[in-house]
Amino acid sequence: MNICRKKAIVFIVSILLAVASVLSLTSCSQTKDAIKRETVITAPPPSISFEVVQTQEPMPFITYLQPLPTETIKDTHTPLPLEGIVIGLDPGHQAHQNTEKEPVEPGSSVMKKKVSAGTWGSTTHIYEYEVVLNVALELRDLLKQAGATVYMTREVNDVDISNIERAKFFNEHNVDLGIRIHCNSSDDTSKAGAFILIPDKKHTKHFDFIKECANNILSAYGDATGISTKYGIVERDDQTGFNWCSVPVINIEMGHMSNKTEELKLVDSNFQKKMARGIFNGVAECFKK
Numbered sequence: 001m002n003i004c005r006k007k008a009i010v011f012i013v014s015i016l017l018a019v020a021s022v023l024s025l026t027s028c029s030q031t032k033d034a035i036k037r038e039t040v041i042t043a044p045p046p047s048i049s050f051e052v053v054q055t056q057e058p059m060p061f062i063t064y065l066q067p068l069p070t071e072t073i074k075d076t077h078t079p080l081p082l083e084g085i086v087i088g089l090d091p092g093h094q095a096h097q098n099t100e101k102e103p104v105e106p107g108s109s110v111m112k113k114k115v116s117a118g119t120w121g122s123t124t125h126i127y128e129y130e131v132v133l134n135v136a137l138e139l140r141d142l143l144k145q146a147g148a149t150v151y152m153t154r155e156v157n158d159v160d161i162s163n164i165e166r167a168k169f170f171n172e173h174n175v176d177l178g179i180r181i182h183c184n185s186s187d188d189t190s191k192a193g194a195f196i197l198i199p200d201k202k203h204t205k206h207f208d209f210i211k212e213c214a215n216n217i218l219s220a221y222g223d224a225t226g227i228s229t230k231y232g233i234v235e236r237d238d239q240t241g242f243n244w245c246s247v248p249v250i251n252i253e254m255g256h257m258s259n260k261t262e263e264l265k266l267v268d269s270n271f272q273k274k275m276a277r278g279i280f281n282g283v284a285e286c287f288k289k
């Protein structure tokens with residue numbers, strides 16, 4: 001081989017080595033980049049916190065189909081003693097009497113005051129219309145607590161409701177018993193005691209029930225208050241409040257305001273609670289199941 005040829009070969013080999021070196025460097029550079037990229041990709045992600053929310057497991061469907069325990073569905077409702085009973089209360093009179101007249105019964109020419117003034121206590125100067133409203137309100141509460149439905153003709157003193165209107169009020173509410181609440185007076189100031197007025201047989205178709213009920217109420221009233229009941233049950237045919245009434249009705253005269261000893265009891269708020277309790281006990285007896 002001549003020198004010239006050797007030089008040529010060396011030259012070519014040199015070029016090839018140079019090219020190989022360049023290619024090798026390029027490959028190396030790509031690998032480094034790849035490592036770099038890999039490093040970026042595999043870097044740990046920023047820490048993310050998750051809130052753990054506990055959800056209630058739905059009840060298995062079969063649970064809904066299971067019958068309730070017997071004691072759960074058993075009716076444990078105990079009826080109150082006067083549940084289903086409707087009582088009407090009419091506290092007698094009002095702050096100002098109404099002297100206009102109205103017939104004492106349907107078709108009658110006999111006329112009476114629409115509302116009379118009522119009586120009052122000469123010692124305390126407290127009026128009947130105040131005493132009877134206090135007792136009626138106490139009685140209303142007791143009756144309601146015992147499950148009765150109660151309708152009152154008035155809950156304040158300053159009204160103007162005639163005796164016919166009061167009777168019709170009981171009719172309209174179809175009460176099982178209407179109770180007219182009054183106090184009595186007498187020229188004889190020694191006279192004391194309670195009694196109950198009821199319509200006579202000609203003026204009511206509920207006479208037997210009314211009489212039995214009146215006896216229950218008067219007896220219970222005497223027991224609760226100690227007030228004498230010696231005057232008993234009195235039948236009347238001249239009461240507007242009875243004669244226009246088609247449902248059972250009574251009128252309790254709770255005592256005599258004309259008697260000083262009794263007046264002081266009748267106006268006393270604690271004693272009024274006893275009076276209401278006594279009437280209530282009698283009503284409960286009337287409708288005992």
Ligand SMILES: [Zn+2]
Nearest residue numbers: 092118182183
């Ligand atoms: Zn009266």
